[in-house]
Amino acid sequence: MAKVVITGGSGMLGHWVVKHFVEQGYEVLNVDSRRPEQPLCPTIQADLENLGETYGVLAGADAVVHLAAIPAAHIRTPEVTFRNNVMSTYNILEAAAGLGIRKAVIASSESSYGIVFAVHPFGPQYVPVDEAHPQLPQDSYGLSKVVNEQTAEMFNRRTGMQVVSLRLGNVIPPEWYERFPSFIHKPEERERILWSYIDTRDAAEVCRLAVEADGLGAVAINVAADDSSMAIRSRELLQARYPDVTDIRSSLDGHETLLSNEKAKRLLGWQPKYQWREQVEQQNKS
Numbered sequence: 001m002a003k004v005v006i007t008g009g010s011g012m013l014g015h016w017v018v019k020h021f022v023e024q025g026y027e028v029l030n031v032d033s034r035r036p037e038q039p040l041c042p043t044i045q046a047d048l049e050n051l052g053e054t055y056g057v058l059a060g061a062d063a064v065v066h067l068a069a070i071p072a073a074h075i076r077t078p079e080v081t082f083r084n085n086v087m088s089t090y091n092i093l094e095a096a097a098g099l100g101i102r103k104a105v106i107a108s109s110e111s112s113y114g115i116v117f118a119v120h121p122f123g124p125q126y127v128p129v130d131e132a133h134p135q136l137p138q139d140s141y142g143l144s145k146v147v148n149e150q151t152a153e154m155f156n157r158r159t160g161m162q163v164v165s166l167r168l169g170n171v172i173p174p175e176w177y178e179r180f181p182s183f184i185h186k187p188e189e190r191e192r193i194l195w196s197y198i199d200t201r202d203a204a205e206v207c208r209l210a211v212e213a214d215g216l217g218a219v220a221i222n223v224a225a226d227d228s229s230m231a232i233r234s235r236e237l238l239q240a241r242y243p244d245v246t247d248i249r250s251s252l253d254g255h256e257t258l259l260s261n262e263k264a265k266r267l268l269g270w271q272p273k274y275q276w277r278e279q280v281e282q283q284n285k286s
Helices: 012-022 050-056 078-099 140-161 174-182 200-211 234-241 262-268 275-283
Strands: 002-005 027-032 044-047 063-066 101-111 161-170 218-223
Touching: 002 012, 002 050, 012 200, 027 161, 044 140, 044 174, 050 140, 063 078, 063 200, 063 262, 078 101, 078 140, 101 140, 140 161, 140 218, 161 200, 174 275, 200 218
Parallel strands: 002 027, 002 063, 027 044, 063 101, 101 161, 161 218
Antiparallel strands: none
């Protein structure tokens, strides 16, 4: 049975990732600065900015899924956000390399494209935004994710370790779907994230598929649902909030995602299963 260390497993997404790996038969160790509300596996509390502690928690692992981070801008001061996110990721990959671990998955973000927390707002150069789109952050959080992706590339060059950087869209746990009716008809809501979202259960599956895949090298992959989080058609959303975007690279006949997930499907054989309309309908019935 393969052993996977999941950092940040006490967090909102981490809980679902731990749950998924446990259900799939993996030996799982959660590493976090706090205990989980629902313990699903052993937990070690550790400071991942300390390389020695990082070596300690990764010893004996076959793979690591690194989710631990300050999860957005404006939670901590900019320099604390940058230091925490960059050093913890460096230490995870440094320790993994030293211990001979060959598979790592790290949490990057759609924020790396720069639109989400931009001080001077701007729109995408084209849609759907794929992984080739320029990353133009104006904030330390987005910058930390760009640096982490480059750190992943460095370790792959140095050691051959496979490192998959998941550019996660807006992560939605099941209980949050009740919020959707309040904003689905308002184009100005969620425009900074291009109206994207991803269910925690679909994101958890991507993490596992990224661990199980072979031969990917160092690669960045968007993770988003197939549809937008809005009741308004995607082309109309663009016209309302980003009218200057004229480079549209897909048909956009309906509510398609504007954060492309095609690469995840192609490289990982992944297919998102959860869509907000079905989830809201189920909640209304129950």
